Amino acid sequence: MVYKLLIRNEWKQLRRSSMWEQSLGIQIFLGFIFLIVFAELLAGSIIIAKNFEEMFPDDDPVEKFNSFLLYGFGLGFLMRFFMQKVPEFSIQPYRHLPIRKSVLINYVLGKSLLSFFNFLPVVLFTPFILFQMAPWYAGSQIAGYVLGVLFTVITVNFFSIWFKRSLSGNNWAAGIIALVLVGLGLLDYFGLISLGKFSSLLFTALLDQPAWLLLPLALSMIAYLINYAALSAGLYPEENIKKKKSASKRIGEFSYLKQFGVIGELMRLEIKLLLRNKRPKSTLYFLPVFLFYGLMIYPDIQGKEMLGMLIFIGTFMTGPILIIYGQFLLSWESSYFDGILVHISDFHQYFRAKYYILVGATLAAYILTIPYVYFGTKILLINTAAMLFNVGVGPAFILMMSTNNKKRLDITQRAAFNYQGVSFTQYLMSFPVMVMPLLVYLPFWAFGNPTAGIVAIGVAGIIAFAFSNGFINMAVRRFLNRKYLIAEGFRQKY
Amino acid sequence: MIETFDLTKAYDQQVVLNLPGLKISRGESFGLVGNNGAGKTTFFRLILDLIKPTTGEVRIDGKNVAHSDDWKKITGSFLDDNFLIDFLTPEEYFEFIANIHHLSKGDLEKFYTGFETFFDGQILNKKKYIRELSRGNRQKVGIAAALLIKPEILILDEPFNGLDPTTQIRLINLLNDLKAQSDITMLISSHDLNHVTEVCERIVVLHEGEAFKDIRKSSTTMKELEDYFAV
Numbered sequence A: 001m002v003y004k005l006l007i008r009n010e011w012k013q014l015r016r017s018s019m020w021e022q023s024l025g026i027q028i029f030l031g032f033i034f035l036i037v038f039a040e041l042l043a044g045s046i047i048i049a050k051n052f053e054e055m056f057p058d059d060d061p062v063e064k065f066n067s068f069l070l071y072g073f074g075l076g077f078l079m080r081f082f083m084q085k086v087p088e089f090s091i092q093p094y095r096h097l098p099i100r101k102s103v104l105i106n107y108v109l110g111k112s113l114l115s116f117f118n119f120l121p122v123v124l125f126t127p128f129i130l131f132q133m134a135p136w137y138a139g140s141q142i143a144g145y146v147l148g149v150l151f152t153v154i155t156v157n158f159f160s161i162w163f164k165r166s167l168s169g170n171n172w173a174a175g176i177i178a179l180v181l182v183g184l185g186l187l188d189y190f191g192l193i194s195l196g197k198f199s200s201l202l203f204t205a206l207l208d209q210p211a212w213l214l215l216p217l218a219l220s221m222i223a224y225l226i227n228y229a230a231l232s233a234g235l236y237p238e239e240n241i242k243k244k245k246s247a248s249k250r251i252g253e254f255s256y257l258k259q260f261g262v263i264g265e266l267m268r269l270e271i272k273l274l275l276r277n278k279r280p281k282s283t284l285y286f287l288p289v290f291l292f293y294g295l296m297i298y299p300d301i302q303g304k305e306m307l308g309m310l311i312f313i314g315t316f317m318t319g320p321i322l323i324i325y326g327q328f329l330l331s332w333e334s335s336y337f338d339g340i341l342v343h344i345s346d347f348h349q350y351f352r353a354k355y356y357i358l359v360g361a362t363l364a365a366y367i368l369t370i371p372y373v374y375f376g377t378k379i380l381l382i383n384t385a386a387m388l389f390n391v392g393v394g395p396a397f398i399l400m401m402s403t404n405n406k407k408r409l410d411i412t413q414r415a416a417f418n419y420q421g422v423s424f425t426q427y428l429m430s431f432p433v434m435v436m437p438l439l440v441y442l443p444f445w446a447f448g449n450p451t452a453g454i455v456a457i458g459v460a461g462i463i464a465f466a467f468s469n470g471f472i473n474m475a476v477r478r479f480l481n482r483k484y485l486i487a488e489g490f491r492q493k494y
Numbered sequence B: 001m002i003e004t005f006d007l008t009k010a011y012d013q014q015v016v017l018n019l020p021g022l023k024i025s026r027g028e029s030f031g032l033v034g035n036n037g038a039g040k041t042t043f044f045r046l047i048l049d050l051i052k053p054t055t056g057e058v059r060i061d062g063k064n065v066a067h068s069d070d071w072k073k074i075t076g077s078f079l080d081d082n083f084l085i086d087f088l089t090p091e092e093y094f095e096f097i098a099n100i101h102h103l104s105k106g107d108l109e110k111f112y113t114g115f116e117t118f119f120d121g122q123i124l125n126k127k128k129y130i131r132e133l134s135r136g137n138r139q140k141v142g143i144a145a146a147l148l149i150k151p152e153i154l155i156l157d158e159p160f161n162g163l164d165p166t167t168q169i170r171l172i173n174l175l176n177d178l179k180a181q182s183d184i185t186m187l188i189s190s191h192d193l194n195h196v197t198e199v200c201e202r203i204v205v206l207h208e209g210e211a212f213k214d215i216r217k218s219s220t221t222m223k224e225l226e227d228y229f230a231v
Helices: A002-015 A024-050 A061-083 A087-094 A101-112 A116-133 A139-167 A171-189 A195-208 A210-233 A255-276 A278-284 A287-301 A307-318 A320-324 A331-343 A347-375 A377-402 A424-446 A450-466 A468-491 B040-047 B090-100 B105-114 B135-148 B165-181 B193-199 B221-229
Strands: B002-011 B014-019 B029-033 B055-060 B075-078 B153-157 B185-189 B202-207 B210-216
Touching: A002 A101, A024 A116, A061 A116, A061 A139, A061 A171, A061 A195, A087 A101, A101 A139, A101 A210, A116 A139, A139 A195, A139 A210, A171 A195, A195 A210, A255 A278, A255 A347, A255 B090, A287 A307, A287 A320, A287 A347, A307 A320, A307 A347, A307 A377, A307 A424, A307 A450, A320 A347, A320 A377, A320 A424, A331 A468, A347 A377, A347 A468, A377 A424, A377 A450, A377 A468, A424 A450, A450 A468, B002 B040, B014 B040, B014 B210, B029 B040, B029 B193, B040 B055, B040 B153, B040 B185, B075 B135, B090 B105, B090 B135, B105 B135, B135 B153, B135 B165, B165 B185, B165 B193, B185 B193, B193 B221, B202 B221, B210 B221
Parallel strands: B029 B185, B029 B202, B075 B153, B153 B185
Antiparallel strands: B002 B014, B002 B055, B202 B210
């Protein structure tokens, strides 16, 4: 049976993926994070399910719950668009073998059902069904409901795959969907057109009349068949690669950096690296999340004396590049590192270029956070101190720690859920960057002078900046001692 | 020009290279042949200070390559794709190398003219990143970049691999011209005995990390090499 062989290879691929090559410590750490997220989701949905009546006392709980479902599935669609893999590339090695095309297509489509996003609803729905439906509805009614939701999940799964493949990752399309969702939500909110009512009608009907089950069933089959047709028409990978715009249009030249000689040239290279490769680029998409963090927290803690928290947020918002780009410093360049070694004769310049980029990015992030002064001048003061610290101490620390990176990083792959090239070094790097300012602040706070603590954070940054040359030299010395080790690691492709 | 002293490289007690006293003098064209795993790439990496010798050292112009960076200014090299910055276009890559080595715009222009035939219209102004080029064209970019800096020492690992027959012949002519016009020192490894003997005056056969044969090219060289490899 061909399916059995395919599944066996799939299992091997899973077992041998880069995720499992991590050291035990990281596996435990990641497993721990995963458990926490899972537990939070489960606990959250249990709490909501139990207290649903108190939260919406005027409505029938089931009808109210159902009114959220279309929004939920829409959101799921969006998340899948960004994170779910389009699976057909994995069958390329089988295409020349005597295996029927239909087998491969069914296999690929079936495999997509194993996605994490298809199991998420189980966690979200089960508590509600247990607490709010089981006591009042007959088993057959609930069975019809569960099947209806299940088919809807499958429909969303296949439509999102199809959508993603047809657009080959054109992110503007996802933006349009997000806008449509927000727009419908607003219309709902102002009572113009209610998607919620429609949603409620659809899913509540499942409980009353099992025949409604045919609708999601038909939709899921249609979605499957569309995918099937699309795949059998073109199993050729090059058709999925969108026509590239000519390189000249994509190329930002950053020519103004040329005047800074070798350092400027190295900075240009670094910026091109960030903008032209999938993994660093998709990491950069997270930047707004960092910057909007304040918007989520500041209103809540306004007027409260939570300086420690504010310092943490300030560090977080002014140092995102430091963390997300700095953690893989050197590793980003693993694919051409031998070239760097034979061409660069002065590694002080090499590290200084990176230093300037880190400092520049921190300053840029700081400027973007200035409007938060709206929440009080104290916040501006704290963010300034955090910025100074991230300019002085942060880059020095990151440069030093980057010499521990010795795992090859495939920068052409996506970033989300990608553990390739990750090692303990990354955690050792990001964590202290976030915590160090607090450590400076803590003694002053303990002696009852928190303001002095904030000033101390800024002063520590300025002092470190004054000695940046020394820090860079230290990093270079450490690098020269370890360069064979680093280069050897970067040559290991798997 | 290049000398090894007591040079060995071992991985887990397994000696993969042992070249205690090899001398390559200025202007020599040095061909390195040997089967897979004979230590050719290892030797080149040791010269380029990419790996650390287990014992001994390599000196260029009398200076240990591990302790001095002077050799980088006079050495052009291309071993494999790990040398290419593949998200740049070929032009950007050449410009990057030129700027790192402080070459002028005029130098770069001259270089482009000189390599027009070798590139065969496949490399420049294609608006493609290096990673979008075919293997053979990437190889061309790497070789050209090694020559761009007008090196006194040229090190190429398997330069003929992946090149089409026309480009192979052009590369041979290019190297021979270079040899005739300057006193460049060339180190070239190849699986192809014909190519190596066409370019190099001195041939060293590596066998399990040792210099099994060290011969000057003569009319019998080809026969001698074929006898060794036909086992």
